[in-house]
Amino acid sequence: MDDSMTIASDEELQGWVGRQQIDQVPINLLQAAQMAALLDHPTAPAAGEETPPLWHWVNVFPPRRHSMVGEDGHPVRGGFLPPVALPRRMWAGGKLRFGKPIAVAEDVTRTSTILSVTPKTGASGSLVFVQIKHQFEGASGGHITEEQTVVYRDEPSPDQPAPVYATAPDDYDHREMFRPDPVLLFRYSAVMFNGHRIHYDRDYATKVEGYPDIVMPGPLTATLLAAAVERHAGCKMASFSYRAVKPLFCDRELGLCVKLDLAQDTFDCWAHDDEGHLAMTGRGELANRP
Structure with a gap:
């Protein structure tokens, strides 16, 4: 086929x-x-x-x-x-x-x-x-x-017309900054056996698909967000939902933000790009919180 x-x-x-x-x-x-x-x-x-x-x-x-x-x-x-x-x-x-x-x-x-x-x-x-x-x-x-x-x-x-992106919230109680470089993005695609060229081939990403640079894989952003939640909460997640709303790109700093609701054992999290635009949203429940 x-x-x-x-x-x-x-x-x-x-x-x-x-x-x-x-x-x-x-x-x-x-x-x-x-x-x-x-x-x-x-x-x-x-x-x-x-x-x-x-x-x-x-x-x-x-x-x-x-x-x-x-x-x-x-x-x-x-x-x-x-x-x-x-x-x-x-x-x-x-x-x-x-x-x-x-x-x-x-x-x-x-x-x-x-x-x-x-x-x-x-x-x-x-x-x-x-x-x-x-x-x-x-x-x-x-x-x-x-x-x-x-x-x-x-x-x-x-x-x-160029898309209009929302500004990320600034009411987080924990934020980690991260800069994905070309080697890290290539290695992530290699570990996953993901051949999608927008994630490691700059010429293909920019000249064929029209992106400004190599595109960060959404699953990697979600993985980094999940890790940031568990580090900040000091416990595991029971559930996690996420949605990609804007691409993130190679060699541009991004923020991984977490906001906990300890009364409900829940969390919200989000990623923003180097211009403060919302790139991914997430939320879920915490498990076995100390």
Whole structure:
């Protein structure tokens, strides 16, 4: 199935709803060590120790043969995900609920199901939203339930007005600053086996897709936000939902902000860019707060 195939109608798109795929996706010791090194941890988790939040995403991209990868670096359309003809796709957001933590090097089964395929029309043109549910089950009882939203969209037209972005709140009670450099972004894509070229190929990102620089992966922003929440709260998360609202770019400082509501054991968090624009929002519940 090649990257140029199209879906002729909404009725055919709906044929992907309910499609299911089951994969074995353990986080092995090498992957845990790579993530620890990437995020500058002094040591890597050992076998049997808890996997830090959102590190299970290292296995989110299937190891497709190179002949089955498109020009943009994504796997070609079709198979589990619907072969939507729109040229751009992005990981727009999701929500997770954490049960017993998944351990490093434990056997993990991921069951993925297409929940919905929804065409829409927005200011930027045609859009298709694909909602996917993932159930992660570890052999020792580890469990994560996740709903992920992938959006497909048109190329922006040359006369399209520049988007207007919201200003990030300034009422955080904790903020960490972070500057993603090209090496870090390349290494993150390598750990995830994510070939999407906007995350490491500056010429492709700027000359083909029209971004001002290499694009920071949304999952990395969410992972950094989750870690900032747990450091500040001093406990684990029970749930986490997030939504990407603006791209972040290489070599530009960003802020990771956290605001706790200890009376309710909840949190809000957000990321902002170097100009103070809101880039990602998140919220959730805390677990086992001391």
